[in-house]
Amino acid sequence: MAMDIYGKNATAEVGRYFRNTVWWWRPLASFLTAAYPELTAGCTHWQSNDGDGLDENGALALADALDRDLANGRVTAHADQYATEIAALPDSDCDLCQGTGLRTDGIGRSRGMDKPRDRDTGKGGCNGCQGTGRRRHWDKNYSFDVENVREFAAFLRHSGGFEIC
Ligand SMILES: [Zn+2]
Structure with missing residues (x-):
C-alpha cells in the first residue's frame, strides 16, 4: 500500500x-x-x-x-x-509458533512445519520465523x-x- x-x-x-x-x-x-x-x-x-x-x-x-x-x-x-x-527495538516471539520455531497448528502440521528445520534442505520449521522462534520487531x-x-x-x-x- x-x-x-x-x-x-x-x-x-x-x-x-x-x-x-x-x-x-x-x-x-x-x-x-x-x-x-x-x-x-x-x-x-x-x-x-x-x-x-x-x-x-x-x-x-x-x-x-x-x-x-x-x-x-x-x-x-x-x-x-x-x-x-x-x-534498539527488541525482536519478539513469533506468533505463529509461540516462539518455539515449530508450527503445530493445522496448516503447520499439514506442511511439515511442526518438524525442526533441516539445515541442508531448508525444509521444516515454522514459516513465520524460519524456525528461529523470533521475529523482527514490526516497527522495523x-x-x-x-x-x-x-x-x-x-x-x-x-x-x-x-x-x-
Ligand atoms: Zn515461528
Whole structure:
C-alpha cells in the first residue's frame, strides 16, 4: 500500500506528484506533525488517504521550514535518533509458533512445519520465523531518512497545495 500525494496546482514537474509506501509515509507524516504542529494543522488526516492536504500557502510555509531544518541539521538529527530507536527495538516471539520455531497448528502440521528445520534442505520449521522462534520487531518495517524529506520539501514548494490520496 502506498500514499499518493497530488499537487493541486503544480508550478514544476516535481510538484505534480509525490509517492511513499506506508512504510515511508507514516514516519514522515509523524515527523511533520510533531515537529511543525502549527504548519501542519491545516491538514487533519495526514495518516490516511482521504484527500486531505494543505493549500498553496500552507505547502510553501512547510517547505520553507523543511528547507531551513534540512540546512541546519534538525532533520538529520531526527533521522539519526529515529535510526537509533528502531535499531534498539527488541525482536519478539513469533506468533505463529509461540516462539518455539515449530508450527503445530493445522496448516503447520499439514506442511511439515511442526518438524525442526533441516539445515541442508531448508525444509521444516515454522514459516513465520524460519524456525528461529523470533521475529523482527514490526516497527522495523518503517523507514525515515533525510533524502525522503528533501524530496518531499521539493514537491511541497512546487505543488501549489496538495491532497493525500
Ligand atoms: Zn515461528
